[in-house]
Every structure is written in structure tokens, then in C-alpha cells.
Amino acid sequence: MELKESTKKRGHLLGWSNELLTKLEASALRDATVSNLAYMRLPSDRVNAFVEKVDANPEQMSRITFSFIRTRSERGVKAEVGPEGLTLDRINIGTYGQVPDTWPYENDAPRGSHPAPENYAPGSYTIFDKSEVWAEGVDVLYEDAIRDRWIPATDLDWANGLKELPEELERAMCQLCTTYSSHGLVEQKIISKWFEPISYGFHDVKLFLGTQVYDAGHKVEALRKRALANGGGLGQAPLGTLYRGFYGSLKLTEMLTCLDIVYKSYELTLFEANRDYAKTDLDAKLFDLMARDSRRHLEYGKRHLTWYMQHHPRGRENVQFWLGRGEASLSNEIRHSHAEREALVVLFADGLEKVSKGVEKLGQLRQKQNVEYITLMDDLGIDRLPQFNPGLAKMVDDPLAV
Amino acid sequence: MASSPTFVEAPGLNFDWLNLDTEQGMRIQAGRRGLTLEDVNQMTYGVEGKPEAGIAVFGPRGAKADIRSPRHARQYKSKADVWSESAMLLYEEAQQRQWASARDIPWETLKPLPDDIEWAMCTLCTFLTQVEFIAGDLPGRFMEQVHPDFFESQLFLGTQIMDEGRHLDVFRKRALSNGGGMVDAGFGAINLLSVDDFTEMTALLHLVGEGFVQTLFRMGELISQNDAEKKIFRLSAQDESRHLAFGVTHLKYVMDTEPWRKEELHHYLDIQEGALGESQQASLTTNPTTGEALAILAGGGVEHMDEGFMKLMIMRKRQINEYMHRLEVIGLGDRRERMAPGMREFLDPVK
Numbered sequence: 001m002e003l004k005e006s007t008k009k010r011g012h013l014l015g016w017s018n019e020l021l022t023k024l025e026a027s028a029l030r031d032a033t034v035s036n037l038a039y040m041r042l043p044s045d046r047v048n049a050f051v052e053k054v055d056a057n058p059e060q061m062s063r064i065t066f067s068f069i070r071t072r073s074e075r076g077v078k079a080e081v082g083p084e085g086l087t088l089d090r091i092n093i094g095t096y097g098q099v100p101d102t103w104p105y106e107n108d109a110p111r112g113s114h115p116a117p118e119n120y121a122p123g124s125y126t127i128f129d130k131s132e133v134w135a136e137g138v139d140v141l142y143e144d145a146i147r148d149r150w151i152p153a154t155d156l157d158w159a160n161g162l163k164e165l166p167e168e169l170e171r172a173m174c175q176l177c178t179t180y181s182s183h184g185l186v187e188q189k190i191i192s193k194w195f196e197p198i199s200y201g202f203h204d205v206k207l208f209l210g211t212q213v214y215d216a217g218h219k220v221e222a223l224r225k226r227a228l229a230n231g232g233g234l235g236q237a238p239l240g241t242l243y244r245g246f247y248g249s250l251k252l253t254e255m256l257t258c259l260d261i262v263y264k265s266y267e268l269t270l271f272e273a274n275r276d277y278a279k280t281d282l283d284a285k286l287f288d289l290m291a292r293d294s295r296r297h298l299e300y301g302k303r304h305l306t307w308y309m310q311h312h313p314r315g316r317e318n319v320q321f322w323l324g325r326g327e328a329s330l331s332n333e334i335r336h337s338h339a340e341r342e343a344l345v346v347l348f349a350d351g352l353e354k355v356s357k358g359v360e361k362l363g364q365l366r367q368k369q370n371v372e373y374i375t376l377m378d379d380l381g382i383d384r385l386p387q388f389n390p391g392l393a394k395m396v397d398d399p400l401a402v
Numbered sequence: 403m404a405s406s407p408t409f410v411e412a413p414g415l416n417f418d419w420l421n422l423d424t425e426q427g428m429r430i431q432a433g434r435r436g437l438t439l440e441d442v443n444q445m446t447y448g449v450e451g452k453p454e455a456g457i458a459v460f461g462p463r464g465a466k467a468d469i470r471s472p473r474h475a476r477q478y479k480s481k482a483d484v485w486s487e488s489a490m491l492l493y494e495e496a497q498q499r500q501w502a503s504a505r506d507i508p509w510e511t512l513k514p515l516p517d518d519i520e521w522a523m524c525t526l527c528t529f530l531t532q533v534e535f536i537a538g539d540l541p542g543r544f545m546e547q548v549h550p551d552f553f554e555s556q557l558f559l560g561t562q563i564m565d566e567g568r569h570l571d572v573f574r575k576r577a578l579s580n581g582g583g584m585v586d587a588g589f590g591a592i593n594l595l596s597v598d599d600f601t602e603m604t605a606l607l608h609l610v611g612e613g614f615v616q617t618l619f620r621m622g623e624l625i626s627q628n629d630a631e632k633k634i635f636r637l638s639a640q641d642e643s644r645h646l647a648f649g650v651t652h653l654k655y656v657m658d659t660e661p662w663r664k665e666e667l668h669h670y671l672d673i674q675e676g677a678l679g680e681s682q683q684a685s686l687t688t689n690p691t692t693g694e695a696l697a698i699l700a701g702g703g704v705e706h707m708d709e710g711f712m713k714l715m716i717m718r719k720r721q722i723n724e725y726m727h728r729l730e731v732i733g734l735g736d737r738r739e740r741m742a743p744g745m746r747e748f749l750d751p752v753k
Contacts (some may be wrong), residue, residue, distance in 0.1 A: 006677075014502050023471075028708060032526055037704070040516075040517040040521065040704075040705065042516070042517070042518060042519050045702075045706065046516075046703060046705050047705075049705035049707040050704045051568065053706075053707065053708045056707060056708070060708075060711065061708070063690070064694055065690065065691075065694070066518075066694065066704075067587070067691060068521060068522070068524075068585040068677050068691050068694070069517070069521050069585075070586075071521075071524075071583065071584065071586055072586060073582050073583045073584040073585065073586070075582065075583045076582075076583070076584065077577075077578045077579075077581070077583045078578075078579060078580065078581050079575065079578050079579040081509050081510065081579075081619040084504060084505070085502070085504030085505035085508045086503070086504050086507070086575050086579060086662060087504045088504075088571060091575050091579065092572060093578070095579055096583075106589040107587065107592060108535055108536060108587065108588070108591070108592050110528065110531050110532060110535070110574065110584055111585035111589060112578075112583070112584050112585035113528055113585065113587045114586050114587065115587050116586040116587060116588050117588065119586075119587075119588040119589050121589050121590075121592045121593065122592075123592045123595055123596050130554055140583055142571075143504055145569075146502045146503075147502070149500055151436070151497045151498060152437035152497070153436030153437055153438050153494055153497060153498075154435070154437075154498070154667070156436075156437070158432035158436060158437040159431070159432045163723070168420060171419070171420050175419050178462060178465050181462050182460055182462050182465070182550075183461065185550055185553055185556070186459060186460050188545060188556060188557075189546040189556070190546075191546055192543070192545040192546065192559075192560070192563060193541035193542065193543070193545075193546045194542075195538060195539045195542035195543070195563070196539045196540075196542060196543050196595070200535060203535065203570060203574075204565070206535075206538070207567045207570065207571060210538060210563045210567035211564065211567070212565075213560045213563050213564070214543075214560055214561065214564040216560070216565070217497075217556075217557045217560040217561065219555060219720070220462075220553060220556075221439065221493075221557060224442060224462060225437050225439075225442050228430070228442040228444075229428070229437060229442065230427045231428070231446070232428065232518070233424045233425050233426040233427070234428075234447065234462055234464045234465040234466075235419050235424060235460070235465060235466065236418075236419045236422060236425050236461070236465065236468060237461030237462060237465040237466060237467050237468050237469055237471070238460075238468065239459075239468045239470075239471055240460050240461075240468070240471040240472055241461060241472065242475075243460055243472070244472055244656075247474075247487060252547065257552040266680055270713065272571060304403060305487070310529075311484055313628075316456075330405045336470075337468070338416055338419075338489070339418075342415055342416065342417060342419065343525070345415065352417075355415060356566040359414075359415075359461040365415060365684070366505055370406045374410070400413075400414035400415065401414075
């Protein structure tokens, strides 16, 4: 084999002697491999030692290419550890942090890498537009989610945090646990269903959504445990028209609008209320932790919708349309699935003796949910009031309306 | 409970949910591991004695279904299709053993490395970050199809998605934190997305894919150059062990309860072993690019690649013998005779 002049030149620049180059030419190696060795800037003693190994076993060693060194990606990347450790935002640097408006690859090439031309297998991804998934700061939200993780089995004081409750209060709590546990189960399903379509360029989003799947699992688990841990049991399963809103979504942003905007806004206010009206220490902590998770999910939803409306040509119009559908499915669930609202009434009234007081407080909760939702819309620059779902609006004055 | 409810007539209120006949009165004590899913797997709320799922709605197991609920078409009916007897245990373990790539890795122990070693590690990390991406997508697809009566399997897969995300992120972090970068992306594991069934997914992803990766990670000491890398591999191996255990126990459950599916399982493995043995697309230790990278890392530089290749052979042998052991646990011990020749040659003789 005769080395190319450029390979020899590169070797000379590294201090490789003519003797070493001759030895390389006499070996079973190919020019491309030697050139790659030089590309790795190896000193002559190490190259010499390597070529001796090649000579000792030419059949196996001649197949080596070191082709990986010909990467077309940015080199010399050195992320710095920050006060929170080596977080995702810390490695989103240089070309590795540049998220294109349209992801160009159908395979699983990571962002910042390029597909090897001879090794390209298109996958099942269908979402290539950044506008359909992106949220500013999603990498930080991911790390927040990691930091905020909790463990239902041991972070809640199951031994001492519960106390015996009057039967109607225990049943009411168990009813709420049944409802929200079911919601968590479907939340897991619907988000994970959308993983596969998201192409690799937007892995930060997929990582964040993975944490939401994990959080939703906590709802399933912790609420089920709570329902069964204090002498009660599960109650009535939810109707499930809410889930039709999630499942009926034809676009990821539509699903996120239904789940991480309309529903999460409602859920966050609700969990905070459940925390404030909790009858046991464990219940207060449970709802507080779940509210913290919901707040993060809602934050992603807000940031995503902001991005979507700013970057998708029909962003604002589509969002208005999807909000209508999301509100309708939520409204249908609340109005036609009475067990949840009645359980809230019992908890707010501290029993069955003063249910009218509970109904009044439920109205106040609905008012708060609506105000916070409309405020959220205002923050997003959406004047939602003129189109706000009449069923949701009516719940304030008549919380038991069907 | 303290007292019986006093029913109060109130317009617009029904309160029928106060009088449901769902079972009440479970009494449980939190144990050393807190309150676990196994602790509440009792009475009518337990999964035992339910070989078939109930109606295809989203109601939690043991709750009273709403007869008006819309159906969901894409749910497995048979428990054997999705179940693992270890799902609850593995789920709780996954909770306890979460770690954070940002803080739990001693990143400060990374020091500048010669180009051959740094880029070999970056090559491995590029490959692994590709593979982990798929290893999260695939369970995601099947979580939807787990009936709520067997929700523990779904919960476990949810932890797997979290784990795989963390692996994607930690290998990406390693590639971008020590003066290297990514290399060109090869085939990765995209072929796994072709599977069409939960059990097929488990056979290919958990048993074969994660099994082989787990063996490699457990031998991470051999290829690590610093404490950061050692810890990355150690913690990742711990996660992979759980995923692998889920796969093995699921397949064992299939064999125990539906033994007539044995040939189906063999068929999945025939195809996959063929892919591993005869093609270089999918296998970490036989793929030329990652194979070279591993040999450099295991040897400690290009001049020691011969030793590196020998260590790779040891790794390969261990991968295949551990795989064989898992097959025996599942009830597929006769795979020894049917294994693809390129793999069978690494099997230790039967003791």
C-alpha cells in the first residue's frame, strides 16, 4: 500500500518519521486507516506500537478503519458544570444546542450528529416541525422535574399521616382518589402514545414529556394507595368523556392544549384546593406534591402554546379551535360525572350535614378555576372570554348544573 | 370508620357514590419499604384471579365502572399479553433508585484524554444515546394498550421511559463534556420500532437488547477511564437490570400461562438472533464502528486494541451465556440448540 501524499504530510506534521511511514505502508493497513490515525493526532511511539500489533495479526487488525474520527459534527465541545450540576441546558451549546425549525432526518440521528450515509434507516417519526413541540426552556423544565421527583411509598407518612375519618368524608376522599387516579392513568397513556412520532431533533421535549409520564404514574399509584390505606375503598370510575378530548386530538399540540393547558389549569387549582381542605396531613402533602407537578406540566403547556402561536402560520386560530374542544370535553366530564363534584361538596362541607355550604364552596372553586384559566389565556394573549365554554362558565353560579 | 353517613336530601345532589358496593375496609400497615403497590394488592382490588381484563374502558381496577363510559379499542384483553409477576416490585424499586445525571455523576473527574480514547467514548455515547431514544419510544407505544386491570405493567413501563430518557441524557452529556462531540450516527436500534406486539417488544427490547447492553454496562469498569464513566455505567446497569427483569418475568409468565406460545417466542428470537449474528446493524459488540471503539476503550488505546478485542470476546461470551441463562429461567432452555450459529459458538458447555 502506498500512502497518499496528504496522509504522509499529516504524519510529518505529527513528527512521524519516514521510517514509521514506510512501516505503515508495508503493513496490512489501508491509507484511509492511517490517515484516520493521523487525524487522531497520535504520537509516533503509539502509532509504532499499533502497527506492530497489526503486523502480528494482519487479518483481524487490517479491518480496522477508525472511521468514527471523520465525524462531521462539531468537535472540541466541553460543557461546563453549573451550580445545579451538569444540566441539560449546559450541554445545549454550539451546534448541539441549535434546534432547527424543521428537523431534517427521518432516522434516529441525535441532534448535532449527522447520519452516516451508508447506515440510514428511516423511522416512524412524523413530527419534524419545531413549532409542533417546542417550548422555550424545556431543557430547564426537564431538570426541574428530575429535581422535584418524589416517592409515594416513602415520602408520604403512611404510618402516622392518616387518621380515621367519618365514613362520608373517607368515602368522599376515596371518590376523588378514584377519579384522579384514573385521570393519571390516561394521562400516561396519551402522552406516551405521542413519543414515537416526535423526531430526534427535539429530544429535550421528549425527555420532559417522559417526566410527565412518570409524574402521572405517581397520581395513579399514590391516589390508589390513599384510597385503600385508610379503611375505605375505590369509588365510581369517571365517565371518561374528558379522555375523548385527549384521544380525539389529531395533532400533538391539540392534545397538549387539551391536557397541559385546559385540564392542567383546572387540575392545578383543584389540587391546591384539595390540599387546603385536606382532612389529614398525608392528604395535604399528597395534593401539595401533585400540585407542584401539575404546575410544571402547565408551565410546559404555556410555553409550548406561546411558541406554537408565534411560529405556526395558523397558530392562534388553531389554538382557539382546540381550546374550544378541550373545554367542551372537560365541561362534559364535570357536568355529566357527578361523583367528583359531590365528593368535593362533602369534603368542603365537612360532611353531609351542611351540604349547601359545600355547594357554595364548590362554586367558589369553580370561580377560581375559571378566573385562573382566563388569566392564563390573557397571559398567552388569547381573549378567551367571548368564546369560553358556556358549561364551564355556568358552573360558577350553579355548580351542580348538568 | 367513625360513623355511618347521614343521608341528606339536597336538590341536584345524588350521592349514589356513597353507597357503592365496592369493597371497603382494607387495613394495611406501611412496612420498611413504605406503602407499596404489593401492600394494596388485596381483596377485590388485587390482580390475582383475573386472567382476563374487564370491559375496555379506563376505570381503575376495583372501581365501579360507569356504564356510559366510551370504549377504548386498543387494549389487550388477556393478562398474559402484558403481565409480569414482578411489575409491582420493579416499579417500587424504580422509584427508589432514580438518580440524576446532573448531580449524581462526578463530572469533575473527567480529564482530557488522548483523541483515540476520547473519540472512542464519544462513538459509544453517540450509539447509546440513539439506542436509548428508541428504548423509550417503544414502551411508550405499548403503554396505551395495557388494560387498566393490569395497570402495574403500565406504571413500570412509565419508569422505564424515565430511565431511558436519563440514559439518553447522560450519554449525551458525556459526549459533550470532555472536548469531543458526537460522531456520525449509524443504524442505532430503529429496527426495533417494527415490532407489533407487546410480547414481541419484550422479547426483542428487554430480553435481547437490554440484556446485551446490561452485560456491557456491568462490565463498564473495563471500558471506563475515570470515575464519572464508571458511575454512569454502574447506575445505568442498575436500571437496565430492572428492564431486563421485567422482560424475563413477562416472558416467563407467558410461558407459564400460555405454553402454546413457545414457538412464537422462539420465532421472535430466531429473527432477532439472525439480525444480531449475521448483520452488523444492531449489535454493540459486533458492529464495526462501536466494536472498534469498545476495543480501544477496553484495551486503553489503539496500540492495545488486540487486548481490547480479546476483552470484547470475553464480553460477548458473557453476553451470550447470560442471555442463555435468562432463556432457561423463562422456560426456553431448548434455545441452546436453536440459537443462531454466530452466537451459539460462544455458549459454555452444559454443566
